[in-house]
Amino acid sequence: xxxxxxxxxxxxxxxxxxxxxxxxxxxxxxxxxxxxxxxxxxxxxxxxxxxxxxxxxxxxxxxxxxxxxxxxxxxxxxxxxxxxxxxxxxxxxxxxxxxxxxxxxxxxxxxxxxxxxxxxxxxxxxxxxxxxxxxxxxxxxxxxxxxxxxxxxxxxxxxxxxxxxxxxxxxxxxxxxxxxxxxxxxxxxxxxxxxxxx
Numbered sequence: 001x002x003x004x005x006x007x008x009x010x011x012x013x014x015x016x017x018x019x020x021x022x023x024x025x026x027x028x029x030x031x032x033x034x035x036x037x038x039x040x041x042x043x044x045x046x047x048x049x050x051x052x053x054x055x056x057x058x059x060x061x062x063x064x065x066x067x068x069x070x071x072x073x074x075x076x077x078x079x080x081x082x083x084x085x086x087x088x089x090x091x092x093x094x095x096x097x098x099x100x101x102x103x104x105x106x107x108x109x110x111x112x113x114x115x116x117x118x119x120x121x122x123x124x125x126x127x128x129x130x131x132x133x134x135x136x137x138x139x140x141x142x143x144x145x146x147x148x149x150x151x152x153x154x155x156x157x158x159x160x161x162x163x164x165x166x167x168x169x170x171x172x173x174x175x176x177x178x179x180x181x182x183x184x185x186x187x188x189x190x191x192x193x194x195x196x197x198x
Contacts, residue, residue, distance in 0.1 A: 006111075006189060009058040009070040010174075014155060018175040019069075023192040024184065031057040031070065043081050043106055044121060047072045051108035052117055059112040067113040067187050073174045075150025076104040082150040091145035092136045095152065095161075100130040103150070107171040111183040118183055122176035124167025126154070131161055 008019060011030035019026050031054040037046050055070030062068070075082045077097060085091035102125050110119040139158060145151040152158035154165075154172050170177040181191050 005066055006184070007058050007062060007066055007068040009054040009068050012174055014153070014173050015071060015175040018170050018173060018177060019180070020194070022177055022181060023194040024189065025193055026069070029058045029062060029068070031055075031061075033057055035072075037081060043074050043076045043079070043104075044108075044123075046081065047074050047106045047108035048110070048119055048121060051110040052112075052119060055110045055112040055117065065114050067111055067184075067189065069109065069111050069180065069183070071107060071109045071175050071180075073105065073107040073149045073171075076106060077101070077150075084147060084149055085145055085151045088137075088140040088145075091140045091151040092133075094150060095131060095136040095139065095145070096133075098128045098131075098150065098152070098161075099136075100128060102127045105150075105167070105172045107168075107174060107176050109176060109180050109183060111187060113187045115187075118186060120176070120179035120183060122168045122171030122179055124165060124169075124171050126165050126167075126172060127163040128161050129163040135161075 006026045007029045008026045009031045033053050050072035051070045055068045059068045082094050085094055105124045105126055107122045142157050144153050144156050168176045
């Protein structure tokens with residue numbers, strides 16, 4: 001096995017940026033899986049299942065024994081998962097629900113490798129300040145909410161809405177680096193590898 005190389009089972013540019021941040025060489029192989037929650041499924045179980053399913057799908061497709069990293073993120077308010085809005089109206093409604101409230105961001109990360117699968121869960125709390133209708137409309141007009149859980153990206157324009165975070169910033173973005181590095185280390189894969197090679 002090439003121990004300084006992984007597949008990232010995600011087309012998210014944010015996850016790619018985070019994995020590059022810790023110097024792990026990787027190749028993107030996005031996985032297309034159904035993302036609907038199962039009946040009675042908890043948010044924690046939902047993100048864990050999807051992270052593992054994405055990694056498993058790529059592991060089966062590439063079949064070359066290199067580890068595959070999968071991740072999934074959910075924004076949870078009042079115990080309910082807020083998905084990815086498809087319209088500006090849906091995004092604005094989500095942002096209105098988040099206004100002046102604290103919500104949870106769950107990101108599960110799973111690593112498929114020759115020894116099986118291992119997973120970790122990042123659970124963070126994010127507090128939004130009160131937002132106005134005009135701010136929400138203006139934010140939606142940027143186009144940023146439409147591919148993001150909960151209708152916002154903390155690393156983008158929505159940073160101005162965030163009053164506080166308790167937990168993992170990288171987990172809120174979409175790939176918790178503490179948990180990711182721990183999984184890679186257990187599989188014999190280091191980090192800062194690209195920095196060492198430079």
